Amino acid sequence: MVQPVIEIHDLTKVYQMGEVEVRALAGVNLIIDRGEFVAVMGPSGSGKSTLMNILGCLDRPTTGTYKLDGVDVSELNRDQRAVVRNAKIGFVFQSFNLLARTSAIENVELPLLYGETGWTRQERHAAARTALIRVGLAGREEHYPSQLSGGQQQRVAIARALVTDPAILLADEPTGNLDSRTSEEIMGIFQELNEAGKTVVLITHEPDIARHAKRIVHVRDGLIQEDERIQQYRVAKRGIPPPFAALAQETR
């Protein structure tokens, strides 16, 4: 039996807001297998951000267990979680979160600076270049974020998430700041990566975006309300032009 990449049991998260206890997660069970494309949906306040913080090892659950790639990460301390984030998780954020005044390639190299495996400059460069090619940004290595469009910036962010070859891609509203055409492009990249075998977890509140996933998990009031498999998911128009697509094929 293949081990699931994410395994969550009875996960709760309680925030202490002064006198009041806020129950953001009230006992979540979720198993995500390798190679899945899951959208986590829910209105604001549903607990999906809390779930995403815990999935991303940015936060710890109050009770319950979380196994990521077969390792229990629910009891790790700050530094240990940093190591897990670096090696196992690729983040893509709504607001891109690239470093300003830093070239695209340097942004992509960033996770490699903090990795447990020592990378030489050349290795970092090569890995970052490959990741940029994969998202269709060959030739833009030296551009600064301010010189790139929103969609291109998000692609740089995706390349940064990919560069360490993580167990999951965790995308938090990745199209929230993009127009619908660019959103479609970005979803195309996620789908392509998923087809190549990457596990993608997408947090969103937009049904249109969620329709690109193969499975939608609905969260409400800190609980998973519905877990649906989508047979007829929406296939995005692929954003990567053919020559780059061929290159991307090679680098897989």
Next chain:
Amino acid sequence: MKNSVQRLGNIAVVGLKAISRNKLRSFLTMLGMVIGVGCVIVVVAIGNGASQSIQSTINSLGTNFIMVFPGATTASGARIFTGNSTLTPEDGDAIRTEAPDVAYVSPQVRTAAQVIAGELNWGTSVVGVSTDYPMIRVWNVAQGDFFTDSDAKAAAKVAVLGATVSENLFPNGNAVGQTIRIKNVPFKVVGVLERKGGNMMGQDQDDTILAPYTTIMKRLSGKTRIDMLYVSARSADSVQAAMNEIDSILRQRHRIGPGQDADFQMRSQEEIAAASAQQMNTLKTLLLMVAAVSLIIGGIGIMNIMLVSVTERTREIGIRMAIGAKGRHVLIQFLFEAITISIVGGLIGVIGGVGFSRLVAVKAGWPIVVSVESILLAFGVAAFIGVFFGFYPARKASRLDPIDALRYE
């Protein structure tokens, strides 16, 4: 191990890049350090130069040197210096013969005079001394000879010119053998002294004429008392013994009992040197404190900028943490940035300080001694300040919660 060293290097480079991304701000922050370090170096250089030049002028007074001045006389209960000297040439002779620790004694009588040589004239001070004087002052003749004991005994009208006087009266440098007129009395020039330079007060010691004290007293001033006695002890160790001997001889000769106020005063070279060294130290401490304050202000500037920088880059810190930077990676990054700013600032300060010291030496003609210690001290303090004032902002950055930091606008 190799990996973590490599990672450390990478993170250090991240800190460096942050400096180069904010050139103007980094430069302004550095400026605090530059001024602080430069200030310390210049101040110490000027202080050292001043005290060294004072030490050398004190040394130029002579060796194992004691000055005996006429002192307060007690007249009807009021202790005043009447202007009437209590010292005589015989006091000097007595000290010379009776005090075993005294090597040389020379009386001194001074009078101001306009000196004429041919068509030229020069106003200077004419000083009557004995033949011991060149030994006491360690002051040799450059041309000709010093006058002799028999000149002194006979009150011969001979003179030895200081270098400045010789230049002004005999621009061609042929002073020896010529005749000069001091207050209409003709003197034969027997020698010219070597150049000695300025004294502690900045007076030109070479602007003087030396003649036998007997001649000055009999033929020029008509005084029977002398202005002061120059005494030289046999060695540096015997200065105190010599002073005790002089004290008892003079008390006996002036009939002053022990415990009574003496009518003379003594100053040794050591006392003069110690007094001036103390003054210099006070001055140096004061200047150093001012410089230290500017260093601390520079350090606070670094802390201020680093705190602003941490707040401004909260988002960046959040991103770095999200993609796997540990707290200590962020700490090292910001600490390295602060240390680099202060060390580079310190280096520029050292270069600027040394350069400015040279400039002062050349332009103002001040004696400047740039010491290696002050450079090392200033530089070390700069590095320490970088760590000290950089640590708090860096630790603040490293303790940020990545979730909050990512959400920070």
